[in-house]
Amino acid sequence: MLSVNRSLVIPVTALLLLLAGCSTKQPRNPDSICSIFDENPGWHRDALDMNERWGTPIPVAMAIMYQESTFRHNARPPMQYFLGVIPTGRASSAYGYSQALTSTWNDYARETGRRFASRSNFSDAIDFIGWYTDKSHKINGISKWDARAQYLAYHEGWGGYRNRSYQQKNWLMNVADRVDQRAGRFTTQYNSCKDNLSRRRWLW
Template sequence: MMRKVQNLYKPLAIAVLSAGMLAGCATPPPKNSSDICQIFAEHRDWYHAAARVRDKWGVPIHVPMSIMYQESSFKHNAKPPMRWFLGFIPYGRASSAYGYSQAKTVTWDEYVKEADRFWASRDNFDDAIDFIGWFVDKSQRLNGVSKWDAYAQYLNYHEGWGGYKRGSYHKKAWLVSTAKRVDSRAKAYASQLKGCEEDLKRGWLWRLFFG
């Protein structure tokens, strides 16, 4: 009887252990998100992913990084807060936004199809920053917004291309303030990156002998 019980719980134990291991492997947010050099020094693979997005979509690194900071604080599994009825009955989240980029399901599906990235995941940094690069590129094509204009790009990102074109943000003072913060952070990131990008470009072998 004891052996049957053990056999019954063995798959459950393995599943729990596997889930714990996967959670432990999740990339933690940077310790200092206000300094892009420290972000990339801590997660050097993030720099290479951001550089690929720059080369692919023509998007300067500091713009998608600032948008991502605003959306998720670099948390891989970020979600909108739960809504509560009468203060204690949960009835769903405000939207389907999820992951590093807080991409909504409908927009993510559009990206997956247009960019031919059917394997992409919203909780993967490389995929999420590629999504933002795609969005910024499309904002330029549809609404004529410069890829270097973090302020207007964030308004597109939040309101959608149609909402931005209609000027929906004009009635949202809080959103305009947030977009200004995104722009200010992007400019700070750009300035910081000038001082460390040459080092970030160097491979591990160079750093091993000369770093």
């Protein structure tokens, strides 16, 4: 029988858990927050860290991320074509889980000191959403529990939200309603499983 060096068990286990937290595979069931965190335990730890740092409810941040990328690490706007043939570039520089624009992401990285943060990294992306919603609260007075208003500010920017640019975009207000509804569903789901998820976290 092969002997096992017990001194290696904990470091190897920790490495496997770290790699699990870095998963870029889209969740099998993105409509269930419990399923998402059960499949990606590291994501739950990242979401808890975001909540502790910025105070944004996990279901609200996850509902925004769902709308932006459906949890795809390399999501970006579709390529645009001239005459349906010649590529002319993408509609914006949005990229990653949070679909953050390059300029806004750079502001986040500078203000938080996360120089090497990546938009295709879930931990960085959900922290970005926490940072953004926290600033929406400070700048525009939006409750961090108000998923609808938070999404409108997320999409339109703090100045656009203040000027109510979204009122001219019925399609956007409909999307914001869906984000709000999803945040409600995610809240109900999360309340049913967060204790089990937290117990797993402490066991690790």
